[in-house]
Amino acid sequence: MFSVWTLALFALAYTCLLFAIAWYGDRRSARSQQALNNPWLYSLTLAVYCTSWTFFGAVGQAANNGWEFLPIYLGPMLIFIFATPMLFKILAIGKQQGITSIADFIASRYGKSQPLAILITLVAIAGTIPYITLQLRAVTMAFDTLSNDLHSAWLVDSALAVALLMALFAVLFGTRHIDASEHQNGLMLAIGFESLVKLFAFVLVGVFVVWQVFGGIDSMLAKVTTEKVLQQRFSTDFFDQGFFTQTLLAMAAIICLPRQFHTTVVENRRSHDLRRARWIFPGYLLLFTLFVTPIAMAGLLYLPDQILQADQYILTVPMHFDAQALALLSFLGGVSAATGMVIVSSVALSIMICNELVIPIYLNRARRSGELPRQLTPLVRRIRRISIFVILVLAYLLNDLFARFGALASIGLLSFAAVAQFAPALLGGLYWKQGHKRGAALGILAGFGVWFFCLLLPVLLPDAMADTLQQQGLLGLGLLRPYALFGLSGLDPLSHGVFWSLSANILCYVYFSKTARQEPIDRSQAILFVDVPTHYESLLGRYHATHIRVQDLQEIAARCLGRSSSEMAFAQYAAVQRQELDPKLPATVDLFRFTEKMLARVMGASSARILLGSMLSRHQEDTDDTVAMIDEAAELIQFNHQLLQTTIETISHGICVVDKDLNIVAWNRTYITLFEYPEGLIQLGRPIADVYRFNARRGFYPGADAEDQVQRRVNLLRQGGPHRFERELPNGVIVEVRGNPMPGGVFVTTFLDITESKMDERALREINESLEMMVADRTRELSQLNSALHKANEGKTRFLAAAGHDLMQPLNAAHLFTSSLQQRLQLKNRQLQCQEELEILQHVDNSLHVAEHLINTLLDISRLDTGTIKPELRAFNLHALITSLASEFSVIATEKGLQLRWVDCHGWVRSDDKLLRRVLQNLLLNAVRYTPRGRVLLGCRRQQEYIEIQIWDTGVGIPEDQLEHIFKEFHRIKHRGGEVDAKGLGLGLAIAQRISQLLHHPLQVRSEVGKGTLFAIQVPVITPPITPPIAAPVTAVPEAAPRPQRSEVDGLNVLCVDNEPMILSGIESLLKQWHCQVTTASSLDSALQAAHAMTGAPDALLVDYQLDEESGFEVIDALDDCWEDVVPAILMTANHSPQVRRQAQERGFYFLQKPVTPEGLQDVLKQLRD
DSSP: OBOHHHHHHHHHHHHHHHHHHHHHHTTOOHHHHHHHSOHHHHHHHHGGGOOHIIIIIHHHHHHHHGGGGHHHHHHHHHHHHHOHHHHHHHHHHHHHHTOOSHHHHHHHHTTTOHHHHHHHHHHHHHHHHHHHHHHHHHHHHHHHHHBSSHHHHOOSOHHHHHHHHHHHHHHHHHSSOOSTTSOOHHHHHHHHHHHHHHHHHHHHHHHHIIIIISSSHHHHHHHHHHOHHHHHHTOSOOOSHHHHHHHHHHHHHHHHSHHHHIIIIITOSOTTHHHHHHHHHHHHHHHHHHHHHHHHHHHHHHOGGGGGGGGGHHHHHHHHTTOHHHHHHHHHHHHHHHHHHHHHHHHHHHHHHIIIIIHHHHHHHHHHHTOOOOOOHHHHHHHHHHHHHHHHHHHHHTTTTTTTOSSHHHHHHHHHHHHGGGHHHHHHHHHOTTOOHHHHHHHHHHHHHHHIIIIIHHHHSOHHHHHHHHHHOGGGOGGGOTTSGGGOOSSOHHHHHHHHHHHHHHHHHHHHHHHSOOOHHHHHHHHHHHSOOSOOOOOOOOOEEEEEEHHHHHHHHHHHHOHHHHHHHHHHHHHHHTOOOOTTSEEEHHHHHHHHHHHHHHHOHHHHHHHHHHHHHHTOSSOHHHHHHHHHHHHHHHHHHHHHHHHHHTOSSEEEEEOTTSBEEEEOHHHHHHHTOOTTTSOTTOBHHHHHHHHHHTTOSOSSOHHHHHHHHHHHHHHTOOEEEEEEOTTSOEEEEEEEEOGGGOEEEEEEEOHHHHHHHHHHHHHHHHHHHHHHHHHHHHHHOTTHHHHHHHHHHHHHHHHHHHHHHHHHHHHHHHHHHHHHHHHHGGGSTTHHHHHHHHHHHHHHHHHHHHHHHHHHHHHHHHTOOOOOOEEEEHHHHHHHHHHHHHHHHHHTTOEEEEOOOOOEEEEOHHHHHHHHHHHHHHHHHTOSSSEEEEEEEEOSSEEEEEEEEOSSOOOGGGTTTTTSTTOOOOOGGGOOOOOSOSOHHHHHHHHHHHHTOOEEEEEETTTEEEEEEEEEBOOOOSSOOOOOOOOOOOOOOOOOOHHHHTTOEEEEEOSOHHHHHHHHHHHHHTTOEEEEESSHHHHHHHHHHSSSOOSEEEEESBOSSSBHHHHHHHHHTTOSSOOOEEEEESOOOHHHHHHHHHTTOEEEESSOOHHHHHHHHHHHHO
């Protein structure tokens, strides 16, 4: 146990540290600004959600009710992970509308209704003050638990001391800035620090319990199976009505609690911080969740007599095991959890009280007296500070009233149920345009009334009166019992109250919204909230807000914000709009709206509307209804511009719209970018003739008289007829211009950049002209020699063979050199002194493999396009082909973490088995490559006349507009998010389509983005023959050959003939590495000379097929005459023609396809020796 002075000094020192951190955050130094503009700090401020309830009460709830503590953590996790679009929408609206609180948000949505804002503020106060009382009670409990002389040595109530200290902190650092755009830097930095402290303390106690008290996770789990009390508490049957009710309340509370709305929306600096916070904040809650159960288990086992004080387990368990330092840290964590909530909640409520209650009364009184308000900044700050003290003192005074709650969780759930009444109006306001302020107000009022009757009233009444009310009902009516309203029974009190309160809320909201008459301001605000534009272009209006001058708006802003702040804001506005603000000129609607939003950030939207409405009434002699009509008309004009601007921005064409007076009324960014207009040239109301003159000065129009060119274009618009023409700009861009008249004299002109298509058209025209000339030159020869086409194709075939040979020879040589060098280094690497060189050499070898694959792919495309490849159709069974492909790609899919499923097929088809295999290989490789996670399915579907081989995947999918382009050469789709990092030339599908067309097998594709893709090829089915032909050959997946040993090919005498010196040198180096005797030659003559110089016949001839003057067959035939014995011959070639392979096999030669691999060469030489 600790003395009260020790705890007090410890808490005071911690409070001083908070003051220092807050002061540091308000210094606005570069380092503090870097910390403030950090998504981690934003995520930590969201953790103000974790109050003393989650720190103390969750452990107590777990000890008493098992898993019922989970919903409080689960609800926010579900919202942040799965409802992120809704949160982004709320953030966007908050920034666009200058929102200061949840009351301001909902009231702004429903026509900026002041009565609705007042109602929400009162409900928030009623629902939040019990929650603040809970925090003060938790601090008192912590003091009482750890101190043994509190009542004798401490003259001041600890709860009162904490309330006053936190009020002082909130006043100093929570009211420094009254503009919503100026964030409370010091306060948020201190709240983030408190979040770290309470997390560190809770996790440290949890680690101590798991590994010190229980001796590890296994021992703890063993306790669960042996201890009956743990089995009863933590059974698996916990998904009851209360669990789902609490989860629903937690999901609503993470948005509707005033403090959560304040930290999530008002104090948000950058919207994109939410992208990280959606994972960081749930992770933060998960850490809390993991250690709640172990701490509760330790309390149940070692402190069973304290089950009625289970909320104190996180303090008493460390004390029981004599871990006093840990208990003191736990005390500090609990104080952090309570004070963080108290500070932020008091600040949020003070803003609502000031902006929605006090300031409107003050402004209404000033409007009735006909006087503009004095300086509002000091008044607003003073009201907020007084409100903070009043809120905390009131929460302290209510401490005894809520003392009957046996657990902290009960008070927390009561507050959650109260603020959950905001959820229908908030969510309906985001997604339902028909929602009306009457429905929202009556819904909240009805829900709050039911909440008060069913949940709060039984707590406030004495026990005897509460029992009578529950048994007999209100006024003796049995249907009006708090826990069995209208005869509904079987629900726990919380679920019962939440069900009836939200039902009444939603019913009133929907009914009265549908029956209410929508005013213009209601419709405009509904569209602004439901259809949130992603951005707003600066619109310079020509519609003036009655007779209000610029000077009037500047004066009212100076009185509310201060002279320096208002002057800076108007100067920034003028710089952005590129116009000079003359104080004597009438104010535009855009400037009027700018001023209203600027004031709304200080006093809320409703109060700002009242203030500016009083200005309108001063400057005209009509009634207040006329003022409202003008204001609403101005808002609708502004909104229409915003809506039109947002709509045309989504169109890819450049668009410019002019009115009947030929003044610009709308445009999009593409139009400005296409013509490279400077910022500020295109403005609302600018005559289109000014734009034409600007283009003329830049040399856009040919001709001497520029003004004449301008007038011609102006006359074209004035005539109002449709037109279409193309124009090339000085920068080389070709634009297609289309003009169409609209009703009311409006004329819409679209501009499309067709440069690329025109360049393609010109190139095609030039190619056609060249081809026509070539055809004309050769018409006579072609008519005389009908066989020229066949010879040309043969020439193409020879060219491709030669090209393949010449391209692959250097790569083949490089492979041989790297293999030889690798084997030499492996011999030297017995003490691992060459490991790094071997790794580098492996990278070089991999790069060579990639280059070979790319060259082979390009050559395949060329062969397919030139018709070199001829299909060899025959009947075969699909079983061997499907089995082989499944075996090959199962390995590839497993390496990528995918599951390859396949269904065997024994159907007989007629096709070219090798080409069909190539198609399926490309499709399977494409499926594996673009599937970051999930599975791939290979199977066949039997139809009447064909078998459809299908490949399904669960990958990223293909957009619908890309389906017709994916079979083009070098076309690759760029996928967002970075999940797919596919490499290649984009030729796999192009080859697959060409082969399918060559085989006359239709290839089909269906896809859905985010779900996967299906490729299917239809192969003609045939009747199985009586004597089945040989099944489709199986190409096994190549396996890495063992490193050649000296005994396998040692001593072989090999004569090698190749016209490429690099290939010859590489083979010689590799064979000598294997201790073979090598004789080399580059032609037939040099080979004959080498053969005559040899003392005996070699063991093998290694001859390239494609030499300079002769073929490999001729060289082998000539060398056969040099010796009496037949010498085995190995033919090497880079030619992929099946005729060459067939001829070599018919003549009994071994065959090696270039590029020659060391493993392949070794296998052939081993066969010779065997």
